Amino acid sequence: MSEQYVCSLSAELQQKAKLEVNEDPDTRQKKLDQLRHLFKSRPDILFRNDDAFLLRFLRNKKFDVQKAFKKIVHYYEVRRDYTDLFGTFKPLDYKYIFDAEMEMVCPGRDSDGRKVIIARNSRWDVDRYDVAEGFRGSLMMMETILQEEETQINGVVLIADYEGYTMKHFTKSKPSIMKKMSDIYENALPLRIKAVHFVRQPEIFSKLYSIIKSFMSEKLTKRLYFHGEEYGSLHKYVPSSMLPADLGGQLPEFQNKEWRERLLASNEEFEINNKYGFPKAVGSLGVADVGEEPGAGIAGSFKRLEV
Incomplete structure (x- = not known):
């Protein structure tokens, strides 16, 4: 019981x-x-x-x-x-993904009580990691964040940092995986996505966005914001106190040690849920x-x- x-x-x-x-x-x-x-x-x-x-x-x-x-x-x-994403779904099997720190759960919450997560494409080494591996790590992190009742009510804000995104990344960003991720985030996970902010987008991002947008609901597309290199506009939505210095924030660096350790310590929980x-x-x-x-x-x- x-x-x-x-x-x-x-x-x-x-x-x-x-x-x-x-x-x-x-x-x-x-x-x-x-x-x-x-x-x-x-x-x-x-x-x-x-x-x-x-x-x-x-x-x-x-x-x-x-x-x-x-x-x-x-x-x-x-x-x-989606066996390419959930075939092996235990944090300890993907410690190397968390060690790469492709994502950062910002400390604290914004003024609306939401968790802020930054995904950093410059940390994605396409020669070492398949896109599905990175997304698998992201899904494990979301499953863990969803244990927080405050987050269940207030939701999350996502920041997609596309600095360093190249044609090589684009060719590895398979539309089939993008479609699956959109389905999971919007239709399967009990996640309240309140906003998605894109920053430092290169020219090639427009091609990727045309693919991503085709899989998104109209409701979510209305919650998308594009900032480029203009961090001031980002700070209107996400306080600088929560962001790393290279996004105009007050934190010294982009790092996720606390959450990495929390995920790795939860391996048994994932095994049972699986x-x-x-x-x-x-x-x-x-x-x-x-x-x-x-x-x-x-x-x-x-x-x-x-x-």
Whole structure:
């Protein structure tokens, strides 16, 4: 049995959750029970069903149970179908990606309580890392960030730094991968993307953007901002106190040591979460790789659905 959910949101954030995502403490448990009941319609999926996990999806869909259920199903579908991104999904197997520091989770939060993440293309060595490897690291980081209830309510802001992006990078940026990432970020992860800021875009970026835009929803395209080398316009949205010096910020450098260590320490959590979803092919002993009762390595965090 999983531990009973205890809300960690401040009184102010609980009020915001009520206004923005229709979360009502008086009906929260009822909504969770309704969502779990829908799992019976998909016996082919082993659902993770602890309160904390399910609340991510209910909040993302403003407590519309049917929509939250649809998103959870798609969450498991992409993990099954996009094997180039989810085939091996454990942080310790991709320590070298985190060591490359392609992304930075900025310290603190902006004025709206949102986490700010910078993706830096200049750290992507196309001769060493396939684009799918970099995206896999990004997805692991997002899964970890989504554990924060404050982020579930306030959302995230993404900064895409295209300094050093060349034709070589462009040829490695496969449209098929871009389409999958767009699908995951918008349709599978319970992530509230509040804004995407592009900075230091080279001329070739226009070709990449034409591809990216074709996969984005109209809602997200309205949240895109382009700054080039004009950091002052970026600072109107993201305070300079959160940004590294080369983006006109007050932080001395672009680094992600704290988050890298946090991800690597969470390997067991990922291993347990990976056991949920669609059963894998039956092994040589006739036992499915997933679909069995996940271990209790993280006490009280997970609970198998009993139908």
